[in-house]
Amino acid sequence: MFRILLLLLLLAVALFAGPHLAGNQGYVQIILGHYSVEMTVVSAALVAVLGYFGLLLLEYLITRLFSLGSRTRNWFGLRRSHKAVQRTRKGHLALATGDYRQAERLMAASAADSEFPLLNYLGAARAADAQGRGEARDRYLQEALAHPEGSLAGGLLAARLALRNQQPELALAQMTPLLAEHAKHPRLLTLYQRALLAAGRWQELIDLLPQLQKLKLLTPEAVSQLQQQAYPARFAELAEQGSQPLLDYWQGLAKPLRQQVALRAACCRQLIRLQAHDAAETLLREGLKQSREPALLALCGQLQLTDYQPLLTLLQQYGPDQDNEAALLSAQGQICFHQQHYPQALQLLEKAVTLAPNPRDYQLLGQLMERQRLFEKANHYYLAGLQLTA
Structure with a gap:
């Protein structure tokens, strides 16, 4: 822009001064050693303008010459970039x-x-x-993780692929460092929950569920389903240490959890397996005071107690209930069998199998028939029980 303005200024001066200098052109003499050059002022001005433009042309040619390599490199770079996009x-x-x-x-x-x-x-x-090329996959993942923005995306993909390949522990190892920086990332937390479930890390999954529900990543129904899967498995883990750690854990649960029939029944099953029948009977009676769910009633006959009467008295206090009548009769009948009240047990169990047949009741009925030496009828009950388990 400056050069154009300078050129216009020179032209304006020439147009203005030219007519005035036409009759008095003057001259310019340039002496260089033994050489002398003379010309009019107008000619000198013209030579200066042409020389100026010559210098501009020379500058342009030199600039183009030195930028040729850079432009060539840019051209090749753009071509490679375009091919990479394709x-x-x-x-x-x-x-x-x-x-x-x-x-x-x-x-x-x-x-x-x-x-x-x-x-x-x-x-x-x-x-x-997808091709089963594990080494190549890991190499690409390392390249992705080395990228400044690749820690989260690369870690998530690595974890998802590990889960797909049934390697939940590897998936957890990939995600654990990410949780420190992205503690509320929805995709990360959801994938982490899946990995904990697949790895059977029940307590960690239990601890994670409230956060997932708070962030609305799981519905209350989904949380309940996971609880009914995770807590029984956790009870089984604790049962390996004995009945007392299991009971301590149960007592430490929140009241809404202890009121869930499925969880109470799962805890009782573990106590019965550990031969802690008195503790199991206490939990059962606490639950049965709230509701007579079949899941709890079915465990009554599995107890081995010195005194069944408190439990039987509780069951006898219930009124008729069409939905759970068969389970209630079965529980009462099995307790009467353990108490050796055989006539009463026979009556209750026969009513129970009429409403809802089950193998355990048929087995006890067969034993009762054997005691009366009614072998044909005993075989009938045994066969009916076997048919239910087949």
Whole structure:
């Protein structure tokens, strides 16, 4: 811009001064050693203007000459970048259509020149995993994790692929460091919950459920289903240490959890397995005071007690209930059998199997018939029980 303004200024001066100097042109003499050059002022001004433009042309040519290498490099760089974009696009299409070998080749080949190499490495890792190429997959994942923005995306993909390959512990190892920086990331937490479930890390899963519900990543129904899966498994783990750790854990649970019939029944089953029948009977009676659920009633006959009367008295206090009548009769009949009140047990168990047949009741009925030496009828009951378990 400055050069154009200078040129316009010179032209304006020439147009203004030219007519005034036409009759008095004057001259300019330049002496250089033995050489002397003379010319009019107008001619000198013209030579100066032409010399100025000559210098501009020379500057332009020199600039173009020295920038030729840079522009050549830029041209090749742009060409490589354009090819990388085309390969990446074709790679994604191949991945989407299941051509994993082609997808891996294209993604990996264009990663170095891609504008977003992280996406290329992630795509190549998915394609390699789909082909069962574990080493290649891990190599691509390492490249992705080394990218400044790749820790979360790479970690999530690594964990998801590990879960797909039934390696939940490896998936947890990938996600644990990420939780310190992304404690509320929805996708990370959901994947972490799946990995804990697959790995059978029940207490960690139990501890995570309130956060998942608070962030609305799980519905209350889904939380309840996971609780009914995680707590019984946790009870089984604690039972390996004995009945007291299990009872301490149960007492430490929140009241709404202890009121869940499925969890109470699961805890009682573990206590019965540990031969802690008195503790199991206490938990059962506490639960049966609230409701006579079949899950609790079915455990009454499995108890081995010195005194069944408190439990039997509680069951006898219930009024008729069409929905749970069979389970109630079965529980009372089995307790009477253990108390050796055989006539009463026979009456109750026969009513129970009429309403809802079950193998345990048929087995006891068969034993009662044997005691009366009614072997044909005993065989009938035994056969009926076997048919239910077949």
